[in-house]
Amino acid sequence: MESVSRAVRPAAVSMTDVARHAGVSLKTVSRVVNAEQHVSGAVRETVQRAIEELGYQPNGAARALASKRTRRIGMIAASTSFSGPSAILDGVEKAVRQQGYSLALVRTQPDEGYEVQHAIAQLIGQGIDGLILSQPVGPDNPGIQGPAGVPLLSIDYPDARHSAGEIVVGTDEVDGARQAVNHLLSLGHRTVWHLGGDPAWAAARQRARGWRETLEAAGASVPEPVFGDWTAASGFAQMQKMLDAGSPTAVFVANDQMAIGAIHALERSGRSVPGDVSVVGFDDADESAFLHTPLTTIRADFQDTARQGVFRLIEAIIGRDEAPRQFTLPVHLVIRESTAPPRNGG
Amino acid sequence: MESVSRAVRPAAVSMTDVARHAGVSLKTVSRVVNAEQHVSGAVRETVQRAIEELGYQPNGAARALASKRTRRIGMIAASTSFSGPSAILDGVEKAVRQQGYSLALVRTQPDEGYEVQHAIAQLIGQGIDGLILSQPVGPDNPGIQGPAGVPLLSIDYPDARHSAGEIVVGTDEVDGARQAVNHLLSLGHRTVWHLGGDPAWAAARQRARGWRETLEAAGASVPEPVFGDWTAASGFAQMQKMLDAGSPTAVFVANDQMAIGAIHALERSGRSVPGDVSVVGFDDADESAFLHTPLTTIRADFQDTARQGVFRLIEAIIGRDEAPRQFTLPVHLVIRESTAPPRNGG
DNA sequence: GCCATCACTGACAGCGCTGTCAATCCAAAG
DNA sequence: CTTTGGATTGACAGCGCTGTCAGTGATGGC
Numbered sequence: 001m002e003s004v005s006r007a008v009r010p011a012a013v014s015m016t017d018v019a020r021h022a023g024v025s026l027k028t029v030s031r032v033v034n035a036e037q038h039v040s041g042a043v044r045e046t047v048q049r050a051i052e053e054l055g056y057q058p059n060g061a062a063r064a065l066a067s068k069r070t071r072r073i074g075m076i077a078a079s080t081s082f083s084g085p086s087a088i089l090d091g092v093e094k095a096v097r098q099q100g101y102s103l104a105l106v107r108t109q110p111d112e113g114y115e116v117q118h119a120i121a122q123l124i125g126q127g128i129d130g131l132i133l134s135q136p137v138g139p140d141n142p143g144i145q146g147p148a149g150v151p152l153l154s155i156d157y158p159d160a161r162h163s164a165g166e167i168v169v170g171t172d173e174v175d176g177a178r179q180a181v182n183h184l185l186s187l188g189h190r191t192v193w194h195l196g197g198d199p200a201w202a203a204a205r206q207r208a209r210g211w212r213e214t215l216e217a218a219g220a221s222v223p224e225p226v227f228g229d230w231t232a233a234s235g236f237a238q239m240q241k242m243l244d245a246g247s248p249t250a251v252f253v254a255n256d257q258m259a260i261g262a263i264h265a266l267e268r269s270g271r272s273v274p275g276d277v278s279v280v281g282f283d284d285a286d287e288s289a290f291l292h293t294p295l296t297t298i299r300a301d302f303q304d305t306a307r308q309g310v311f312r313l314i315e316a317i318i319g320r321d322e323a324p325r326q327f328t329l330p331v332h333l334v335i336r337e338s339t340a341p342p343r344n345g346g
Numbered sequence: 347m348e349s350v351s352r353a354v355r356p357a358a359v360s361m362t363d364v365a366r367h368a369g370v371s372l373k374t375v376s377r378v379v380n381a382e383q384h385v386s387g388a389v390r391e392t393v394q395r396a397i398e399e400l401g402y403q404p405n406g407a408a409r410a411l412a413s414k415r416t417r418r419i420g421m422i423a424a425s426t427s428f429s430g431p432s433a434i435l436d437g438v439e440k441a442v443r444q445q446g447y448s449l450a451l452v453r454t455q456p457d458e459g460y461e462v463q464h465a466i467a468q469l470i471g472q473g474i475d476g477l478i479l480s481q482p483v484g485p486d487n488p489g490i491q492g493p494a495g496v497p498l499l500s501i502d503y504p505d506a507r508h509s510a511g512e513i514v515v516g517t518d519e520v521d522g523a524r525q526a527v528n529h530l531l532s533l534g535h536r537t538v539w540h541l542g543g544d545p546a547w548a549a550a551r552q553r554a555r556g557w558r559e560t561l562e563a564a565g566a567s568v569p570e571p572v573f574g575d576w577t578a579a580s581g582f583a584q585m586q587k588m589l590d591a592g593s594p595t596a597v598f599v600a601n602d603q604m605a606i607g608a609i610h611a612l613e614r615s616g617r618s619v620p621g622d623v624s625v626v627g628f629d630d631a632d633e634s635a636f637l638h639t640p641l642t643t644i645r646a647d648f649q650d651t652a653r654q655g656v657f658r659l660i661e662a663i664i665g666r667d668e669a670p671r672q673f674t675l676p677v678h679l680v681i682r683e684s685t686a687p688p689r690n691g692g
Numbered sequence: 693g694c695c696a697t698c699a700c701t702g703a704c705a706g707c708g709c710t711g712t713c714a715a716t717c718c719a720a721a722g
Numbered sequence: 723c724t725t726t727g728g729a730t731t732g733a734c735a736g737c738g739c740t741g742t743c744a745g746t747g748a749t750g751g752c
Contacts, residue, residue, distance in 0.1 A: 014738055025702040030740060038700055060472040061416065062738030064407035065707045072450075072472070079436050081632070086427035093425075093453045102472050104418075105451045107439045126406040126418070126448050232633035257633055264636040286427070287578035287603055290610040292638030360708055371732040376710060384730055408708035411737045694752095701746075709737090716731070722724085 013054045022050035033058055064127055072102045073313070074123035074150075076116060078135035079107035082230055082257055083285035084203070084302050088134050088155055091306025099314050104128060108135055124150065130313045136200035151316035153309045157206040158326040167316060168326040169309035171300035173203050176331040177210025180252045180280040180298055183333055185218055188341045189250035189278065194225040195238050195262055197254035201230075207254045207282060223248070228258050235261025243269055249277055249342040256281035256288045256297055263293065263338070274340035284334055294336035305329050359400045368396035379404055410473055418448050419659070420469035420496075422462060424481035425453035428576055428603055429631035430549070430648050434480050434501055437652025445660050450474060454481055470496065476659045482546035497662035499655050503552040504672040513662060514672040515655035517646035519549050522677040523556025526598045526626040526644055529679055531564055533624065534687045535596035540571040541584055541608055543600035547576075553600045553628060569594070574604050581607025589615055595623055595688040602627035602634045602643055609639065609684070620686035630680055640682035651675050 015033070019026045024043060031039045032047040039047075050056075064070040073096050077089055089105075096103045104126060106119045116135070123131065134155040151167065158168040184192045194211045197204030208225055215222045226242050228234030235258030242248065243265070253259040259281035263273050271277050273293050281288060284299035312323055361379070365372045370389060377385045378393040385393075396402075410416040419442050423435055435451075442449045450472060452465045462481070469477065480501040497513065504514040530538045540557045543550030554571055561568045572588050574580030581604030588594065589611070599605040605627035609619050617623050619639050627634060630645035658669055 012738095016738075026738095027702060027704095027740080028700090031701090034740085040700065043701085057467065057471045059411070059738050061407045061410035062707090063740075065405070065411050065709085066738075066740040068707075068740095070407065079439075081427055081429060081432035081436075083427060086432065090425050090427075090453060090455075093451060094455070097452065097468075102468065103451050105439060105449050106443065107436060109436075109440070121403065122443075122448065125403045232636040236636050260633045261636040264638070264640075267638065287606045287633075290578040290582050290607040292610070292613065294610075358708095362708075372708090373710080373732060374730090377731090380710085386730065389730085405708050408737090409710075411739085412708075412710040414710095414737075696749100696751085698749075699747090701744105703742105703744085705740105705742090707738105707740085710735105711737105712733105712735090714731105714733080716729105718729085719727095721726075 012059070013056045014059070015056070018047065018050050018054055018056045021054055022047045070127040070129055071100060072104055072126075072128050073130045073132060073310075074104045074106070074120075074126075074128035075132040076106050076108060076119050076123070076135055077132075079109045080230065082255060083283045084255065084300070085134060087302035088306045091303035092132060092134070092155075092310055094303075095307040095310035099310065101129070101314070129317045132309070132313065136198065136202070151313055153313040155306060155309055157202045157328065159202065159206075161202070162326070166325070167309065167312050169305055169312065170202070170328050171302065171305050171331050172328040173206035173331075174210035174213070175328075176282060176298040176300065177207045177252065178214045179331070179333045180282070181211055181214040182218075183296070183335065184250040184252065184278055184280060184339065185214075185220065187250075187278065187339060190342075191215060191220040191223060192250045192252050193223045193242060193246070193248035195235060195242060195251055195253040195258060196225050196227040197258065198229045199227050204230075204254055207252075211252050228254075228261075230255055230257060232257050232261035232264075234258060236265045238262070239265035240269070250279075250339075251277060252280050252282075254282055256283045256285040256295055259288075259295055259297070259338075260291065263291075263295075274338050276343060278339040278342075280333075280339060289336060293338050296336045296339040297334050298331050299334050300331040301329060358405070359402045361402070361404070364393065364396045364400055364402045367400055368393045416473040416475055417446060418450055418472075418474050419476045419478060419656075420450045420452070420466075420472075420474035421478040422452050422454060422465050422469070422481055423478075425455045426576065428601060429629045430601065430646070431480060433648035434652045437649035438478060438480070438501075438656055440649075441653040441656035445656065447475070447660070476663045478655070478659065482544065482548070497659055499659040501652060501655055503548045503674065505548065505552075507548070508672070512671070513655065513658050515651055515658065516548075516674050517648065517651050517677050518674040519552035519677075520556035520559070521674075522628060522644040522646065522679075523553045523598065524560045525677070525679045526628070527557055527560040528564075529642070529681065530596040530598065530624055530626060530685060531560075531566065533596075533685060535624065536688075537561060537566040537569060538596045538598050539569045539588060539592070539594035541581060541588060541597055541599040541604060542571050542573040543604065544575045545573050550576075550600055553598075557598055574600075574607075576601055576603060578603050578607035578610075580604060582611045584608070585611035586615070596625075596685075597623060598626050598628075600628055602629045602631040602641055605634075605641055605643070605684075606637065609637075609641075620684050622689060624685040624688075626679075626685060635682060639684050642682045642685040643680050644677050645680050646677040647675060 015029050019029045029047055032044050093103050130151045132153045153167045157170040157173050162168050181192050196208045226238045228238040239262035253262050266277050273279055281295045281297035284297045288295040288297055361375050365375045375393055378390050439449050476497045478499045499513045503516040503519050508514050527538050542554045572584045574584040585608035599608050605625055612623050619625055627641045627643035630643045634641040634643055
């Protein structure tokens with residue numbers, strides 16, 4: 001029993017074994033395995049049968065070495081369990097697998113001092129055909145230079161920071177913010193305050209931009225925003241700070257997690273939601289509909305965003321290059337019970 | 347600029363290039379790269395300098411092919427963004443990377459009809475030195491047979507379902523349940539109801555077992571439990587079902603997410619928490635301290651659990667086999683505001 | 693009915709590295 | 723000064739597959 005852990009790998013059958021068993025050449029087996037043309041139906045079947053009988057599994061390392069394609073995609077993702085990034089990881093993995101690739105994952109953690117460049121080097125060394133970036137790119141990570149020749153997909157909001165060849169897909173953060181702010185303004189609020197996410201993330205910057213631009217377009221005053229780090233704890237702390245600075249009647253919070261903390265701070269200060277203060281979140285997390293006060297929020301299809309990005313990336317890998325390189329997917333407002341008209345007409 | 351996407355990979359330098367540049371043999375470079383012995387200090391330095399000057403990066407595929415070790419670990423993880431599994435993924439990735447391995451991730455989704463055996467086959471084909479399983483193993487997945495000779499780590503609660511050679515680490519679900527139930531009993535509740543997680547998961551089964559055994563040990567009656575699927579939505583629905591069946595004064599819910607839904611259902615039915623009903627969750631999610639009613643819950647160090655498991659797995663891979671193969675890590679109760687004595691003494 | 697054409701098929705040379713084993717060198721021992 | 727043994731170094735043969743190119747029949751045109 002204890003031998004189970006020893007490498008009893010049953011002397012894996014190789015392509016040569018299959019060839020011998022099927023009575024054909026190595027190359028013909030290779031053709032069948034890779035679904036190439038120039039193999040007659042009869043031979044193809046014989047080989048296929050041999051493959052099944054022997055339980056043949058192609059050796060990825062040998063394949064990669066000979067073909068210089070690993071059929072593996074590397075992903076560098078910030079380490080969070082928040083709804084958005086989580087859904088993105090999910091969508092990426094699924095799409096990658098469906099395209100016949102596998103996923104090599106590296107997560108970055110802010111506190112870890114583990115820089116992106118190093119993570120990239122490691123992935124490239126292991127061998128990847130493409131690279132996906134789903135993590136903050138700010139002044140500190142100036143543009144992830146030279147991903148060493150592999151196509152790069154950033155799941156992010158397209159902006160000037162991205163290089164020319166890069167594929168960038170994201171959700172329409174700016175429009176989401178616009179919808180949130182307009183919803184609050186249309187309820188009668190004079191203006192809307194903003195509790196932003198970690199500004200290292202483009203998503204946080206773009207949500208803040210959308211908020212600001214919408215207020216300006218509406219001729220509303222623009223209160224000083226505060227920024228957290230996406231956690232409920234930071235939402236709690238930053239909302240307290242905001243309350244020290246003024247008395248909002250409406251707040252657009254950059255994600256649902258922080259909104260939970262923010263609402264907690266509002267209630268602890270004696271304010272009710274939405275009675276005294278309306279709150280809109282972002283992401284539509286799983287639990288947001290079931291909070292004490294079900295949360296009005298912006299829903300984005302992160303899974304689909306990821307999927308589209310992966311398709312685009314694989315097109316670039318195999319040399320087909322038609323679709324636009326940078327685009328965003330639409331989002332929409334989900335109205336629940338955390339928003340209402342201001343108590344006395346604003 | 348558009349050439350960025352073409353594979354302009356700068357004709358990667360090979361070990362041969364380094365050898366030539368350093369004036370030594372291929373094998374000597376190999377020794378330096380792999381930190382083997384039998385290389386004099388002077389030669390080692392020369393080679394190291396050559397490596398840096400040329401920016402040499404070992405080719406993973408070639409290495410894997412020649413050595414039959416990929417330095418890659420495969421992980422099959424259920425696709426959820428819940429706090430526990432999420433933290434486990436995080437911990438695994440970090441530990442794997444710190445040990446110099448890379449992580450190939452496959453996520454399974456219940457609705458997808460994508461079975462574990464197939465995922466394993468794919469990972470083995472790509473080449474992995476070890477396999478990690480973090481996903482439900484129930485009657486439907488009878489024991490993940492024959493991982494083809496690679497050491498297997500299950501992050502799960504050790505039980506009979508696991509095979510002899512398997513490494514199993516988990517958190518002490520049973521003890522967590524015990525602490526939750528005892529806390530509620532000690533507040534004066536006559537008994538404690540249970541809203542369980544998805545029974546496909548060992549965690550759900552063990553939490554239910556701990557709950558039942560603790561009640562029995564205390565001589566309390568054991569109400570019929572209900573089970574959800576870890577989501578807030580299922581917590582909401584199943585709590586309504588529980589309320590149809592009886593009038594609990596205390597409920598132990600199998601995770602925080604479901605607890606949020608459960609509390610929502612309680613409040614919608616006119617009950618207050620903890621006034622009418624006390625609720626204990628499990629996992630201590632990020633937002634649990636900031637809910638309208640901060641949640642009493644069980645905290646487990648999932649990251650550490652994952653880390654310990656990975657260390658153990660790598661020991662098995664390199665053939666060192668000392669530490670016990672199956673163990674659990676302790677958990678502890680975090681008391682917040684969702685629990686209180688029953689309204690009229692039970 | 694003969695040659696160009698095309699669909700198949702296979703031989704062979706590596707891909708970049710590691711494992712094995714033989715060769716070499718140096719210092720200490722005899 | 724020669725012998726012995728350990729430490730260092732290198733030559734060479736693959737790992738399992740793909741890419742290239744040559745070879746083989748069969749098909750079709752004139």
